[in-house]
Amino acid sequence: MSNVPVAIRAALEPQVNLIPPEIAGRKAQGRRTGLIILAFVALLGLIVAATYIAGTVRNSAQATLDQSVAEKAKIETEIASYQYVIDAQTELTNATSARLFVGAADLQWDQMLQNIQGALPAGTKIDTLKWSPTTIDSATNTSVAAVFSVPDVGSIAIAGQSLNAIDIPQLQDSLDAVPGLARARLLTVVPVQPSDGGLIWTFTATVRVTFDALSGHFTDDWLANRDLVRSTTFFSDQVSRAAADLAAAQAEAVAGVSGAAGRVGDALKSVGENQASLAQAKALGALYKADLDAASKAQAAVLAATGGAGADVKAAQDALTAAQASLATHRDALNAFTKVALKYAGAVRAVSDEQARIAAADAKVTTAQAAVTTAQAAVVAKTQGAAAALVAAQADKAAADAALVAEKALLPDLEAAVTSAKSELVAAAAEAAKVAPVPTSGSDS
Amino acid sequence: MKALENSAAIVGAVMVALLMVVIGWFFGVAPRLNAANAASAANEQQLSENAALTTTLQGRKEAAKLMPTYQAGLSDAHDALPLTEGLADWRRTLDAMVAATGVTLVQDGVADPVVIANTLALADAAAAVGKQSYVEALAFKGLVATPFTIEFAGSPGQIGAFLTELQGDDHRFYLVSDLTSTTYTSDGTILGRPVFAGDADVAVSGYLFTLPNGASAAVPAAPAAPSSPAPVTTVEPTVAPTTAAPAGAPAG
Numbered sequence: 001m002s003n004v005p006v007a008i009r010a011a012l013e014p015q016v017n018l019i020p021p022e023i024a025g026r027k028a029q030g031r032r033t034g035l036i037i038l039a040f041v042a043l044l045g046l047i048v049a050a051t052y053i054a055g056t057v058r059n060s061a062q063a064t065l066d067q068s069v070a071e072k073a074k075i076e077t078e079i080a081s082y083q084y085v086i087d088a089q090t091e092l093t094n095a096t097s098a099r100l101f102v103g104a105a106d107l108q109w110d111q112m113l114q115n116i117q118g119a120l121p122a123g124t125k126i127d128t129l130k131w132s133p134t135t136i137d138s139a140t141n142t143s144v145a146a147v148f149s150v151p152d153v154g155s156i157a158i159a160g161q162s163l164n165a166i167d168i169p170q171l172q173d174s175l176d177a178v179p180g181l182a183r184a185r186l187l188t189v190v191p192v193q194p195s196d197g198g199l200i201w202t203f204t205a206t207v208r209v210t211f212d213a214l215s216g217h218f219t220d221d222w223l224a225n226r227d228l229v230r231s232t233t234f235f236s237d238q239v240s241r242a243a244a245d246l247a248a249a250q251a252e253a254v255a256g257v258s259g260a261a262g263r264v265g266d267a268l269k270s271v272g273e274n275q276a277s278l279a280q281a282k283a284l285g286a287l288y289k290a291d292l293d294a295a296s297k298a299q300a301a302v303l304a305a306t307g308g309a310g311a312d313v314k315a316a317q318d319a320l321t322a323a324q325a326s327l328a329t330h331r332d333a334l335n336a337f338t339k340v341a342l343k344y345a346g347a348v349r350a351v352s353d354e355q356a357r358i359a360a361a362d363a364k365v366t367t368a369q370a371a372v373t374t375a376q377a378a379v380v381a382k383t384q385g386a387a388a389a390l391v392a393a394q395a396d397k398a399a400a401d402a403a404l405v406a407e408k409a410l411l412p413d414l415e416a417a418v419t420s421a422k423s424e425l426v427a428a429a430a431e432a433a434k435v436a437p438v439p440t441s442g443s444d445s
Numbered sequence: 446m447k448a449l450e451n452s453a454a455i456v457g458a459v460m461v462a463l464l465m466v467v468i469g470w471f472f473g474v475a476p477r478l479n480a481a482n483a484a485s486a487a488n489e490q491q492l493s494e495n496a497a498l499t500t501t502l503q504g505r506k507e508a509a510k511l512m513p514t515y516q517a518g519l520s521d522a523h524d525a526l527p528l529t530e531g532l533a534d535w536r537r538t539l540d541a542m543v544a545a546t547g548v549t550l551v552q553d554g555v556a557d558p559v560v561i562a563n564t565l566a567l568a569d570a571a572a573a574v575g576k577q578s579y580v581e582a583l584a585f586k587g588l589v590a591t592p593f594t595i596e597f598a599g600s601p602g603q604i605g606a607f608l609t610e611l612q613g614d615d616h617r618f619y620l621v622s623d624l625t626s627t628t629y630t631s632d633g634t635i636l637g638r639p640v641f642a643g644d645a646d647v648a649v650s651g652y653l654f655t656l657p658n659g660a661s662a663a664v665p666a667a668p669a670a671p672s673s674p675a676p677v678t679t680v681e682p683t684v685a686p687t688t689a690a691p692a693g694a695p696a697g
Contacts, residue, residue, distance in 0.1 A: 032451070036458045043462055047469030054477035061484035068491035075498040082505035088515040089508065095522035095656055098585040101563055102526070102620055102654050104578075108612055109621055109649075110605040117601075125643070131624040151569035211570040211578070217618070218525065219579070226614060 103217025105133065105153070112180070112213065116158070119174035124162040127202075131156050133209065150183065152208045161192075161202045175205065180213025525618040526656035530558060530591055535653055538616050539595070546606040548599035549638045551646065556592040558655070590652040593619075598635050598646045611649070623650035 017024070109131075117126065133154030168186050175184035184207040191201050216222050527534075532555060543550045563583055571578035597607060604626075611619055628645045635646075 029451075032454075036454075040458075040462065040465070043465055047465060047473060051469065051473035051477065054474045054481065058477040058481035058484065061481040061488065065484045065488040065491060068488050068495060072491060072495050072498060075495060075502055079498060079502050079505060082502070082509055085505055085508045085512065085515075088512060088519070092515045092519050092522070094585045094587070095519055095526060097583040098588040098654070098656055099522050099525050099618070101561075101565065101580060101583045101585060101588070102590075102618055102652070104565055104567065104580045104583075105622065106612070106620055108608075109624055110608040110612070113601075113605065113608070113626070125628060126626065127628050127630070129624070129626040133622060151573045153567065153570050211567060211574045211576055214567075 099218045103219070103222070104214065106215045106217040107131075107133070107180075107209070107213050108215045112178075115178040116156070116175070116181075119171075119178050120160070121162060121164065121167065121171065121174075123164050124160055124166070126158055126160040128159045129156060131209075150208070152182070152210050153214060154209045155206050156181070156209060157204070157206050159202070159204045161200050163200055165191075166201050166203055171203075171205070175207045178207075180210055181207045182210050183208045523656065525614070526588070526654045527617050528656065528658050530589070530653075530655045531617075532591070534617075535593070542607060542610040543597070546599070546603050546610060548597040548603045548607045549635055549640070551596040551598055551635060553595045554593065555653075558589045558591040561588045561590045561652075561654075587657055589655040589657065591655065592650065592652055594648065594650050596646065596648040598629075598638075598640055598644060600641070600644050604645055604647055608647075608649075617653060619651055619653055621649050621651040624648070 019027075113129075116129070120126070131154065166186075166189050168189060172184045172186055175181055184205060187204045187206060189201055189203045191199055193199055535555070539550070539553065563580070563585065565580045567578040567580045595611075597604075599607065608621070612621060625648045626645050627647075629640050629642055631642050633640055
């Protein structure tokens with residue numbers, strides 16, 4: 001704070017710079033140098049920070065990349081685990097293609113022969129027929145330029161004979177009309193007279209086989225048709241089997257009805273016979289009843305005749321009845337007793353079991369008691385030993401006490417002896433004093 | 446002079462600062478940012494690949510649900526093309542067909558198996574009748590064909606029945622690739638069995654096929670169809686229709 005009075009209105013700060021310019025310049029230079037150094041440090045810090053951030057970004061990107069690469073390896077491993085599917089697909093594709101290929105050159109010969117035979121006029125028969133196809137064998141699958149350049153899959157050569165004159169255009173048209181055949185050419189027609197007379201016409205012909213003649217074996221349409229035929233056959237078989245079962249069941253039912261009818265007839269016959277037997281039995285019963293009545297009457301007559309004897313018999317019967325009742329009673333009692341006895345036996349067995357358990361428990365108790373006794377004996381023995389030791393100790397103590405008392409008893413004598421000795425000492429001192437000269441100055445000792 | 450020195454110092458400091466910034470940028474920040482950008486770009490690429498792989502995985506999971514269908518289809522295909530050549534089974538089937546149809550088996554035989562490739566070209570033949578061939582697009586591996594020949598005799602009905610049995614689908618697939626039929630013109634016998642005028646002797650050649658297991662291991666996932674099918678064979682008969690009568694056949 002300035003000491004200049006306010007009234008003077010002097011400037012608050014010094015208005016005159018007394019620092020020499022050189023010094024001021026050096027100070028300014030120092031400040032600039034410091035600022036520059038500070039700026040360099042800050043710049044260096046910025047560069048380091050930027051480098052660090054860039055490194056972090058790089059590391060993060062690299063980590064993400066590593067994760068993606070690891071994920072790729074995982075996916076590839078999983079894909080590899082499905083290789084069997086690819087193998088199966090490849091195998092299936094190969095097998096399907098091979099099967100289509102082998103079926104591509106197939107021609108169903110039964111149908112073709114029938115068609116060719118059907119195309120020939122009546123009375124004509126084939127002597128020889130030869131099929132020269134395009135084959136799957138590469139060695140024979142050579143291309144030869146055809147005259148008319150109409151592609152096909154082979155040819156059939158036919159040689160035959162006819163009993164009638166051959167209508168050549170008609171035969172060619174007929175052969176061309178066969179599905180899968182085209183461009184029939186009748187090469188030779190020669191009338192021949194056999195040795196047995198008459199006249200026949202021999203011929204040779206060729207006909208081209210077109211793509212339509214091939215069966216398309218193993219194509220989708222063929223497979224579908226095959227499956228249809230198979231399923232139709234299967235269900236047809238099922239139907240046939242069911243029909244056979246039904247017929248068998250019907251036959252069995254008919255046989256059953258027939259058998260049942262026979263059994264009904266037998267039963268009816270049996271009923272008739274039984275009815276006859278019943279009537280006969282009734283008649284016999286009537287006779288029996290008559291006999292019984294007669295017997296009853298006779299018995300009544302006998303009873304009446306026997307009189308008292310009958311009463312005795314009745315009494316005996318009553319006694320018997322009573323005895324039987326008594327027997328029943330006793331039997332019931334016996335049964336009851338038996339039940340009780342069984343219960344008792346069960347109870348006895350339970351008691352026996354319980355006794356056995358008690359005995360076992362007793363044995364355990366005895367064993368425990370013995371153990372206790374042994375322990376007690378041991379305790380007693382130890383106690384007795386301790387008591388003996390106590391007694392001995394007490395005896396020792398008594399002896400010690402006695403010795404003490406004895407010693408105490410000796411004490412007066414000793415004290416007396418001491419006193420006596422003191423007295424003798426005093427006496428001896430007095431005697432001595434008498435003998436010795438007495439000093440001139442007084443003395444009380 | 447002093448001011449000039451100060452200005453030079455300031456300029457120098459600024460230059461040093463700029464140099465520090467440049468060095469810090471090019472040696473500190475920029476490499477890291479570049480690495481981060483590269484990692485981000487690679488991650489984007491990886492995420493894209495992962496998405497594609499996930500789609501693939503999903504597709505395989507869906508396909509795995511269809512395994513029973515694949516297996517059934519494979520089993521059905523192997524009914525026609527067994528895993529093994531099975532010549533004993535072939536012989537048993539042949540005997541059964543002969544017994545069932547009543548033909549007389551004159552002779553039969555098999556030749557060495559050969560591996561078959563797709564050399565069929567039917568596109569033009571199909572186009573000639575307004576149809577489309579599926580053969581050229583077929584790609585397969587490991588198909589083995591065993592050539593066979595059968596010569597048999599019988600009535601037309603018996604022959605038809607035998608051919609129907611032979612070419613039926615109750616057994617493995619037999620391809621009849623050549624057929625020659627010669628009709629007996631008078632009664633006689635063959636192998637001790639009677640034949641009658643109108644009966645025929647039929648010689649067929651063909652193939653039975655085998656597709657061993659794992660044959661498709663080298664098959665590409667999506668076989669490409671040939672862009673231009675080979676020209677189709679349009680062969681006039683290469684064998685003259687003059688077939689010799691079978692041994693034992695009566696002279697015509």
